[in-house]
Amino acid sequence: MLTLLRDKFLSERPGSASRNFLLSALWWSLLGMGAGLVGAAEFAMPDMMKNVPQLSFPHMRMWHVNAVAIGWLSMGYVGSMFHMVPTLCKTKLYSERLGNFTMWVWNIVMVGALCTLVNGNTEGREYAELGAVLDGLVVVGLLSVAGNLYATMLTRKVQKLYVSLWYFLGSLFWFPLVYIIGQRTFVSLPGLNDAIVGWFYGHNILGMWFTTVGVGMMYYLIPRLTQAPLYSHGLSMLGFWGIALFYAPTGTHHILQSPVPEWLKAIAVISSIFLLVPVLTVLTNFFMTMKGKWGLVVTDLPLRFAVTSSIFYLITCVQGPFQATRWVNWYLHFSQWVVGHAHLALLGTFSFILTASFYYIIPRITGREYYSLGMIRAHYWLKTLGFILMMVSLTTAGLIQAAGWAFGMPVDQWSLQIRPYWFFRELSGVMILGGQCIFAWNTYKTLYGPRSLTTPAPAAKAKQEVKA
Amino acid sequence: MDTPETPTYRTGALAVITTFFIIIFSTVLTPMYLFNPKPSGHGNDYTVQKLGDAARGRRIYVREGCFYCHTQFTRLQDRGYGPLVREGDYVYETPHQLGTARTGPDLTNEGGRMSAQWQKAHLVNPRAVKSGSIMPSFSYLPDRDMNDLVAYIQTLGNKRGTENFVEAPAEYTVSTESGRHLFDRKHVDTNASASANAGRGIFTQNCAVCHGLEGWGNGPNAITLEKKPANFSRPFYKQYPDEFWYYRLSEGVAGTRMPRFNEILTEEQRWYLVAYLKTLQKDQEVVINNVDQLNKVDEIKLPVLSNQQYEPHTPEGGGQL
Numbered sequence: 001m002l003t004l005l006r007d008k009f010l011s012e013r014p015g016s017a018s019r020n021f022l023l024s025a026l027w028w029s030l031l032g033m034g035a036g037l038v039g040a041a042e043f044a045m046p047d048m049m050k051n052v053p054q055l056s057f058p059h060m061r062m063w064h065v066n067a068v069a070i071g072w073l074s075m076g077y078v079g080s081m082f083h084m085v086p087t088l089c090k091t092k093l094y095s096e097r098l099g100n101f102t103m104w105v106w107n108i109v110m111v112g113a114l115c116t117l118v119n120g121n122t123e124g125r126e127y128a129e130l131g132a133v134l135d136g137l138v139v140v141g142l143l144s145v146a147g148n149l150y151a152t153m154l155t156r157k158v159q160k161l162y163v164s165l166w167y168f169l170g171s172l173f174w175f176p177l178v179y180i181i182g183q184r185t186f187v188s189l190p191g192l193n194d195a196i197v198g199w200f201y202g203h204n205i206l207g208m209w210f211t212t213v214g215v216g217m218m219y220y221l222i223p224r225l226t227q228a229p230l231y232s233h234g235l236s237m238l239g240f241w242g243i244a245l246f247y248a249p250t251g252t253h254h255i256l257q258s259p260v261p262e263w264l265k266a267i268a269v270i271s272s273i274f275l276l277v278p279v280l281t282v283l284t285n286f287f288m289t290m291k292g293k294w295g296l297v298v299t300d301l302p303l304r305f306a307v308t309s310s311i312f313y314l315i316t317c318v319q320g321p322f323q324a325t326r327w328v329n330w331y332l333h334f335s336q337w338v339v340g341h342a343h344l345a346l347l348g349t350f351s352f353i354l355t356a357s358f359y360y361i362i363p364r365i366t367g368r369e370y371y372s373l374g375m376i377r378a379h380y381w382l383k384t385l386g387f388i389l390m391m392v393s394l395t396t397a398g399l400i401q402a403a404g405w406a407f408g409m410p411v412d413q414w415s416l417q418i419r420p421y422w423f424f425r426e427l428s429g430v431m432i433l434g435g436q437c438i439f440a441w442n443t444y445k446t447l448y449g450p451r452s453l454t455t456p457a458p459a460a461k462a463k464q465e466v467k468a
Numbered sequence: 469m470d471t472p473e474t475p476t477y478r479t480g481a482l483a484v485i486t487t488f489f490i491i492i493f494s495t496v497l498t499p500m501y502l503f504n505p506k507p508s509g510h511g512n513d514y515t516v517q518k519l520g521d522a523a524r525g526r527r528i529y530v531r532e533g534c535f536y537c538h539t540q541f542t543r544l545q546d547r548g549y550g551p552l553v554r555e556g557d558y559v560y561e562t563p564h565q566l567g568t569a570r571t572g573p574d575l576t577n578e579g580g581r582m583s584a585q586w587q588k589a590h591l592v593n594p595r596a597v598k599s600g601s602i603m604p605s606f607s608y609l610p611d612r613d614m615n616d617l618v619a620y621i622q623t624l625g626n627k628r629g630t631e632n633f634v635e636a637p638a639e640y641t642v643s644t645e646s647g648r649h650l651f652d653r654k655h656v657d658t659n660a661s662a663s664a665n666a667g668r669g670i671f672t673q674n675c676a677v678c679h680g681l682e683g684w685g686n687g688p689n690a691i692t693l694e695k696k697p698a699n700f701s702r703p704f705y706k707q708y709p710d711e712f713w714y715y716r717l718s719e720g721v722a723g724t725r726m727p728r729f730n731e732i733l734t735e736e737q738r739w740y741l742v743a744y745l746k747t748l749q750k751d752q753e754v755v756i757n758n759v760d761q762l763n764k765v766d767e768i769k770l771p772v773l774s775n776q777q778y779e780p781h782t783p784e785g786g787g788q789l
Binding site for chain 2: 058120161259335
């Protein structure tokens with residue numbers, strides 16, 4: 001009986017940890033994006049939710065950020081790494097059982113986060129809202145993922161480490177540390193020092209986790225899907241070391257106009273500008289790999305998601321360094337422009353690359369072809385067009401807001417001017433969530449619907465390994 | 469694994485680790501030692517001072533996530549949001565509530581700007597007291613939480629003396645060349661009653677139509693304005709320095725119908741006006757809550773406003789606080 005339960009919940013089936021992580025991610029993405037939509041609707045219609053504390057905007061926002069960052073993106077990342085790292089090492093995952101255990105821990109974290117955050121049980125630190133117990137569980141999850149994947153790497157059958165592995169293993173080394181430093185659960189630092197550490201963490205959850213793992217996934221997917229060798233390995237190493245070196249100290253650019261030490265701001269601004277180097281090398285590498293293969297995006301839907309993701313990555317990473325400079329920050333900071341930028345990174349870039357890897361991995365580990373290609377197309381267009389609408393409306397609203405601050409207009413005057421953009425943003429949220437629901441339905445039908453007998457599973461097609 | 473190339477990875481891994489720790493050391497640990505601001509005396513010390521229930525109010529501020537839309541640091545360019553913050557203001561602020569987005573106004577110096585009753589009414593129904601607001605209603609908060617939250621809001625910017633609450637932009641102060649020229653040209657004694665007398669006529673001709681003959685914000689034009697004209701009897705205006713009055717007169721108030729009088733009045737006239745405006749403040753604000761109290765220039769048909777519509781947030785206006 002116990003063995004049965006253990007095999008049911010801590011399965012040893014190859015690929016089960018990856019699959020379970022990806023499916024959990026998809027589930028939390030629906031709740032997280034739904035919360036984002038409710039929050040967006042409250043901007044457009046401020047009196048929509050009255051007297052329901054769980055649905056008031058600040059609580060929705062906390063849950064939205066944590067659900068999409070820790071639930072959707074991070075769980076999806078771990079699921080993708082559980083597939084990609086063993087494949088790149090030409091071996092099996094070190095322990096599927098440990099992987100499934102991590103999956104349960106992570107899901108418990110998410111349930112706990114939902115119950116605490118919507119009731120306002122927060123530590124009051126942006127991006128580190130979770131309470132002490134949940135923080136501890138996240139660290140347990142991260143460390144067991146890291147241990148599992150490092151052990152997989154040690155049993156590898158190939159000698160050379162592909163650049164994706166550098167990104168994955170690097171992230172798994174430094175992100176648990178960044179997370180532990182950033183929580184400040186058991187320390188009580190005085191105000192501005194708290195802010196310095198807080199933004200070290202707040203920016204590096206992006207820079208040392210979402211970016212590095214996401215770029216690693218792009219490095220994996222683009223050559224595989226195009227069946228073209230990576231343009232340059234030297235360039236990919238330059239990009240890796242550039243990100244590793246310049247990303248970590250940039251956090252202070254979030255509080256550039258507060259009274260923190262000037263030398264710290266200078267380090268942050270300079271490293272932010274230097275980030276253009278790794279970003280441009282990474283993207284040069286991708287776009288040169290795509291050379292002559294761009295036509296594939298018409299038919300290859302995972303590739304289409306991946307390429308869209310890298311184009312959004314270019315935009316977000318060109319925006320970033322300029323926003324971090326003092327004169328642009330002077331004007332744009334505090335406005336919805338920044339919210340647009342954050343969504344460009346996390347939704348436009350990393351959610352798209354995760355979706356690409358989702359559509360790539362699920363057929364390979366379950367041996368089932370996707371239920372409907374039309375639904376994938378619908379998902380793509382709803383998400384892309386919805387996202388572009390969101391970006392345009394938030395950016396425009398941000399420029400109006402920034403002008404309001406720069407010219408000393410009272411807040412209640414410009415907030416009337418940006419009301420139309422709140423409605424557009426809400427509409428974009430409907431499109432994106434609709435796309436995600438189609439995605440979830442399609443995945444459900446793929447996994448639990450009748451197996452198609454006509455089309456061979458892609459694993460049988462045995463794509464040629466493309467790795468120079 | 470025992471291949472000639474293994475050492476390459478070892479060096480690489482060592483380099484990753486070293487880089488990471490150097491960065492942690494330089495940008496996380498070093499500031500903890502090098503940057504230890506002393507209390508400036510303008511921050512709230514929640515541990516020592518007994519601020520009533522403000523400390524609990526702060527926890528409610530955190531719980532309700534106010535900092536997602538309200539910041540707590542003023543910048544050079546934030547005119548009318550009080551003096552610039554200094555590093556020592558934050559030593560007791562843990563977790564920090566600096567904030568990153570301003571969907572609502574900055575709250576650094578919010579304490580005392582509005583009455584506690586106004587703050588509470590604004591939490592219950594933001595749009596009743598501020599038409600353009602998109603703040604969610606916090607009417608679900610129990611009364612005790614609401615009062616504590618208001619108590620906390622009223623301590624914000626605590627002890628940053630109200631005498632320097634507002635500062636004119638640099639080009640109107642002697643710190644810049646244009647400001648020095650302005651004061652070189654100024655020959656009006658803004659504290660003399662003769663100057664104020666001279667200013668009274670200018671006020672009647674240019675300002676009274678909106679601000680009222682006594683400057684109570686009740687001129688005949690006032691009812692047509694969405695953003696009501698200022699009531700100069702408010703004690704709040706006692707703190708305005710001359711150059712701030714002069715700046716407001718010259719450049720108007722963005723987002724309202726207050727015009728830019730530098731196009732209309734000479735510098736001398738504006739200084740006379742400043743002298744007059746400084747005499748209008750009273751110890752108790754004169755509240756206008758009756759249409760009959762509006763200055764009527766002539767027999768005109770005014771739409772009948774209920775008190776509720778005119779000043780909904782005062783108890784006299786029928787607002788239940």
